[in-house]
Amino acid sequence: MNPAGSTKERILNAAEALFAQRGFDGASLRQLTSAAGVNLAAVNYHFGSKDKLVEQVFRRRLDALNTERLAALAKVSGAPGTRLEDVLAAFIRPALELSHDNGGSLFMRVLARAFAEHDDTLRTFLSENYGHVMRQFTAEFARLLPGLSKEELYWRIDLVTGALTLAMSGFGMIRRRDNVSERAHREQTTQHLIRFAAAGLSAS
Amino acid sequence: MNPAGSTKERILNAAEALFAQRGFDGASLRQLTSAAGVNLAAVNYHFGSKDKLVEQVFRRRLDALNTERLAALAKVSGAPGTRLEDVLAAFIRPALELSHDNGGSLFMRVLARAFAEHDDTLRTFLSENYGHVMRQFTAEFARLLPGLSKEELYWRIDLVTGALTLAMSGFGMIRRRDNVSERAHREQTTQHLIRFAAAGLSAS
DNA sequence: GTCTATAAAGTGATAGAC
DNA sequence: GTCTATCACTTTATAGAC
Numbered sequence: 367m368n369p370a371g372s373t374k375e376r377i378l379n380a381a382e383a384l385f386a387q388r389g390f391d392g393a394s395l396r397q398l399t400s401a402a403g404v405n406l407a408a409v410n411y412h413f414g415s416k417d418k419l420v421e422q423v424f425r426r427r428l429d430a431l432n433t434e435r436l437a438a439l440a441k442v443s444g445a446p447g448t449r450l451e452d453v454l455a456a457f458i459r460p461a462l463e464l465s466h467d468n469g470g471s472l473f474m475r476v477l478a479r480a481f482a483e484h485d486d487t488l489r490t491f492l493s494e495n496y497g498h499v500m501r502q503f504t505a506e507f508a509r510l511l512p513g514l515s516k517e518e519l520y521w522r523i524d525l526v527t528g529a530l531t532l533a534m535s536g537f538g539m540i541r542r543r544d545n546v547s548e549r550a551h552r553e554q555t556t557q558h559l560i561r562f563a564a565a566g567l568s569a570s
Numbered sequence: 571m572n573p574a575g576s577t578k579e580r581i582l583n584a585a586e587a588l589f590a591q592r593g594f595d596g597a598s599l600r601q602l603t604s605a606a607g608v609n610l611a612a613v614n615y616h617f618g619s620k621d622k623l624v625e626q627v628f629r630r631r632l633d634a635l636n637t638e639r640l641a642a643l644a645k646v647s648g649a650p651g652t653r654l655e656d657v658l659a660a661f662i663r664p665a666l667e668l669s670h671d672n673g674g675s676l677f678m679r680v681l682a683r684a685f686a687e688h689d690d691t692l693r694t695f696l697s698e699n700y701g702h703v704m705r706q707f708t709a710e711f712a713r714l715l716p717g718l719s720k721e722e723l724y725w726r727i728d729l730v731t732g733a734l735t736l737a738m739s740g741f742g743m744i745r746r747r748d749n750v751s752e753r754a755h756r757e758q759t760t761q762h763l764i765r766f767a768a769a770g771l772s773a774s
Numbered sequence: 775g776t777c778t779a780t781a782a783a784g785t786g787a788t789a790g791a792c
Numbered sequence: 793g794t795c796t797a798t799c800a801c802t803t804t805a806t807a808g809a810c
Contacts, residue, residue, distance in 0.1 A: 386688075392595040415804080478686045533729050569765045569769030609794055609796090779808090782805090
């Protein structure tokens with residue numbers, strides 16, 4: 367992890383915000399370094415290139431997010447009383463908690479872009495570095511949904527993860543009622559998403 | 571509609587493909603006119619600007635797609651025997667049929683990008699020109715799901731339309747088995763999506 | 775580690791000949 | 793309606809001073 371307020375971290379924060387807003391191509395290094403309050407040359411000095419910076423934007427959040435997701439999954443995985451909803455909570459809750467703290471909700475928008483873009487380079491990067499996470503979730507889903515064929519299961523998981531990522535990318539923009547606390551609002555959203563996803567996964 | 575093979579149409583086809591692949595910012599007018607086999611200046615002559623071209627890429631497909639969706643909805647809307655699945659079919663089937671013919675599946679990828687980008691200009695354009703379609707579908711969903719609050723209903727429709735658009739944007743890339751006809755494969759996918767969406771919408 | 779200056783290439787858009 | 797040539801900028805990236 368980088369020291370808070372370091373040049374590297376300020377660049378990552380500005381990049382995350384601008385990539386969310388304008389996309390990887392749409393955000394220029396000039397906008398980015400200007401927003402970060404650092405020199406234009408700093409990106410190449412600290413990251414090597416714009417592409418490497420994009421990679422680090424993903425790594426910074428996904429390393430932590432996926433560690434949390436796997437830890438939450440490990441708590442319920444393989445247990446006899448585990449319900450589908452518990453596994454989905456392990457997938458959803460860490461992401462929505464990320465959305466809560468500084469900049470995290472912007473990252474979910476970056477991630478949703480990556481889903482929709484179907485870019486091969488990006489997909490390969492994500493699959494190589496974080497593919498094991500989805501494989502573990504898939505194994506647990508398979509255990510809890512024994513009636514589904516492999517084909518059908520993969521298909522539904524794909525649909526659900528896409529829908530959830532897209533939904534969570536919009537979470538930061540949903541206006542919550544003033545009389546509901548941030549924490550309560552997030553928990554309510556989590557429950558909505560879990561119900562929705564569980565219904566979709568186990569549809570007969 | 572433009573004459574098939576006209577300069578305008580060749581530009582629109584090339585634009586659709588490149589916007590799907592590289593995004594609106596990522597695809598340059600030079601790549602685009604080169605792929606279309608037309609002169610660089612042709613885009614500005616025929617469309618005025620790159621932004622106007624983007625608009626036309628959406629219009630060309632959405633005018634037809636939404637007309638078909640509304641026609642299909644009209645056949646089941648308000649009838650006593652109508653099920654949730656019938657309304658979803660009216661939404662899904664025209665889009666997957668579009669995916670079948672030339673270039674349409676590329677357009678669904680463009681549309682999915684638009685969903686994930688959260689770009690205000692684009693969202694305003696879509697809402698102003700095609701918002702009435704979602705309003706009609708929403709009204710029918712509300713009739714068939716009287717137990718849901720308005721808030722809850724809007725939320726679920728948002729989730730479902732996002733998920734469906736994302737899923738359909740990947741449809742053209744799913745490898746189908748050799749022993750299944752294109753038509754059968756599409757119908758199977760339609761049924762999967764309908765079941766999934768119906769379960770999510772009516773989750774208790 | 776941060777800066778300025780600049781290279782080298784790419785961008786959207788347009789004027790004007792045909 | 794199509795073309796070439798070009799303008800005015802922006803792009804990523806880097807060399808070299810401090």
